[in-house]
Amino acid sequence: MDNLELARGFYNSILELKEGRSSDHWVDFNFFGHQLVIHFKPKLETEKQHHNSIDGKEVPVPHFGIILEWETWQNFANMLIKKNIQFDIKPYIRFEGEIGEQATMFFQDPCGNALEFKSFKDPSQIFAK
Numbered sequence: 540m541d542n543l544e545l546a547r548g549f550y551n552s553i554l555e556l557k558e559g560r561s562s563d564h565w566v567d568f569n570f571f572g573h574q575l576v577i578h579f580k581p582k583l584e585t586e587k588q589h590h591n592s593i594d595g596k597e598v599p600v601p602h603f604g605i606i607l608e609w610e611t612w613q614n615f616a617n618m619l620i621k622k623n624i625q626f627d628i629k630p631y632i633r634f635e636g637e638i639g640e641q642a643t644m645f646f647q648d649p650c651g652n653a654l655e656f657k658s659f660k661d662p663s664q665i666f667a668k
């Protein structure tokens with residue numbers, strides 16, 4: 540995170556994550572019951588983010604994500620849409636009616652970190668082939 544305060548504001552105000560401990564160089568957040576720690580890191584070089592084409596959509600690489608319960612994902616997606624978040628991949632359903640049916644969306648924080656939020660209609664199919 541090359542701008543800790545900008546990132547802190549994003550995670551607090553846009554994603555509405557509760558802040559935990561912090562210092563001048565890092566901040567903890569409650570990331571849906573998991574710990575997310577953002578650390579300051581000076582930007583040393585500008586590198587264009589890479590994308591892989593999956594299902595006709597350009598998925599940012601690398602990215603990290605979290606799996607939410609179906610209703611939580613729907614509510615979170617609706618909140619982000621109302622806040623006019625700029626999505627890399629807008630919320631949509633993959634594999635509808637098939638094994639592994641999932642809701643997914645991608646966007647970036649203000650420091651360019653790609654985030655994926657997904658949910659499975661049937662959680663037992665998270666790793667189903």
